[in-house]
Amino acid sequence: MKTIALFLLAAAAAAAPAFGQAAKKPAHTEESLFLNMQKIGLGALDDTEEKKKFLDTVQLEKQKIQYKMLQNVYENAYSLYRSGDYDSARDMAARILSIDPNFQDASMLMEASTQLKGSARPGMSERVMIEDRFKEALSLYQEGRIVEAHRKMEEVAKLAPNNIKARYWLGRMKDNLKDYYVSKGEEEYVKRDLKGALDNYYNALLIKPRDGAIIDRIARVEDELRRERATDSLKSALEAYAKGNLLGAYEGLRRVLEIQPGDAKAGKLLGDVKGEIEQGFISRGKQLYGQRKYTEAISQWDKAKPYSANPKYLSQLVSRAQQQMKLEEDARKRRAEEAARKAREEEERRAREEEERRKAEEEAKRKGLAGPVEKKPQGVSEENRQAAQRHYMEGIKHFQSANYEKARDEWTIAKQLDPGNADAEAGLKRIEQLLSGGR
Known part of the structure; x- marks a missing residue:
């Protein structure tokens, strides 16, 4: 695409110096232009089919722009050819073909310019070339090769627009070509190749756009093709x-x-x-x-x-689940806070007991009593032990439902309340094994 833009700018500068100042402005590539187009009122394209349709539309528009640009270049090349500047016409045609190798008119112009390039008597050479092509077209027509004959005669009419014979035979061949495509369409229809039949009917319609019989055939076959595709789907x-x-x-x-x-x-x-x-x-x-x-x-x-x-019902289900998630999360936080509070109280109780024992030992030493004061056994209060067991059992329920995160939360709280709870410790180890991929 950049080649096209630079080439057109160069051609415009050569043809009209007044465009020189415009050429100094920053050039926009097709890609940047289409990216800018996407900012204009398109909104979000969430559906995959919508995105595909949009990209197809962009591609089609790019092809239209390219064709229009190349057509303008071709018209300039054709003007150079008609004025006898075969070298320039050939170069421009070659550039068109480097971008679109299927541009038939550019191929025709390049071939004719190459043939006439360097001729001592270009006018005579052109007449001889046109006559040879005319005879070749008639020969193909007489052999029944209608499509090739029409294409060759169309080239003669384009290269020599004032050639009366070429225009006459081209009109005659168009009628035959239309009949040819209609006949081919009928053959494909008999074979039940409806798409092939339509292709040929449309080719005939391009030659005779107002032919009612062809339009009727197309309408009939398209209806059959729709019904056939619908049945298959x-x-x-x-x-x-x-x-x-x-x-x-x-x-x-x-x-x-x-x-x-x-x-x-x-x-x-x-x-x-x-x-x-x-x-x-x-x-x-x-x-x-x-x-x-x-x-x-x-x-x-x-x-x-x-x-x-009924999307309202689905929204209610979602809302209910979100509310339940919040309730359970709040309950979990409250349990965790309660467990932390009880753990702190237990730690404070142990610290108080230790402080009382230390003071008792010091008092005994001061009074001269022998031996240390017996240390009271440090343990978990019955209230904490029961709370830890409740959290352990709640974790079992979550574990059986394969809700390992909540099970881990419950067993962690149980361990905080009762560090010696072996069941909770074993459960936590089991969850770590499962989450790490172990068995």
């Missing part, structure tokens, strides 16, 4: 449904309705399939909710939304 959708592939059935039925929006049978089936898909997501979400896996449950209900006829 419906068949695929039903097969997917029979295999339990609800998403595949959904996509197939959507394609049917894109082809035939008024298909009542496909519309009803699509509604039924959407309902089943929605119920599947809702059921899985409720199972996860019962296991206290609220985030995963919300994810399932969010997936159900594109298929739901």
Whole structure:
């Protein structure tokens, strides 16, 4: 694309010096222009199909711009050819072909310019070349090679627009070419190659755009092709449904309705399939909710939304799960705070007992009593031991539901309340093994 822009700027500067100042301005590539276009009122493209359609549209617009640019360059090259500047015409045609090798007019112009380049009598050489091409076109026509003959005669008419014979034969060949494409279309239709038939009918329509018979054929075949595609899509959708592939059935039925929006049978089936898909997501979400896996449950209900006829109900399910998550999180924090408070109180109690023992020993020494004061056994209060056991049992419930994070929280609190709780310690080790991939 940059080659095109630079080349056109150079051509414009040579043709019109007044454009020299404009050429000094920073040039924008096609890519930057389209990126700027994306900022104008497009919004978010969330759907994959929407993104694909948008990119296809951008690509089509880029192709249109390229064709228009190359067509302008070709017209300049053709003017140089008509004025006898075959070298410049050939160079410009070669540049066009380096960008678009399928540009047939540029290929024709390059071939003719190359043939006439360096001729001592270019006018005579051109007439001889045109006559040779004219005879070649007639020869192809007489052999029944209508498409090739028409293309060759079209080249003669373009290179020599004032050639009356060429224009006459070109008009005659157009009628034959139209009949040729109609005949080929009929052959493809008999073979039930509807797409091939349409291609040929459209080629005929390009030659005779107002031919009612061709338009009728196209309308008939396009209707058949739509019905055929709709039937194939419906068949695929039903097969997917029979295999339990609800998403595949959904996509197939959507394609049917894109082809035939008024298909009542496909519309009803699509509604039924959407309902089943929605119920599947809702059921899985409720199972996860019962296991206290609220985030995963919300994810399932969010997936159900594109298929739901009652999004309000799904929003209520999500809201309920979010509220429950908050309640449980608040309860967990309260339990953790309570456990920490009791652990602090236990530590303070032990510190007080130790201080009393130390003072007793000092008092005994002062009075001359022999032997240390017996140290009271340090232990966990019965209240903390019972609280630790409750948290341990709560952790067992979470562990059995495969909710390892909450189980770990409960057993951690149990250890804080009763450091000697071997069951809680063993449970924590087991969770670490599971989360690290061990068995």
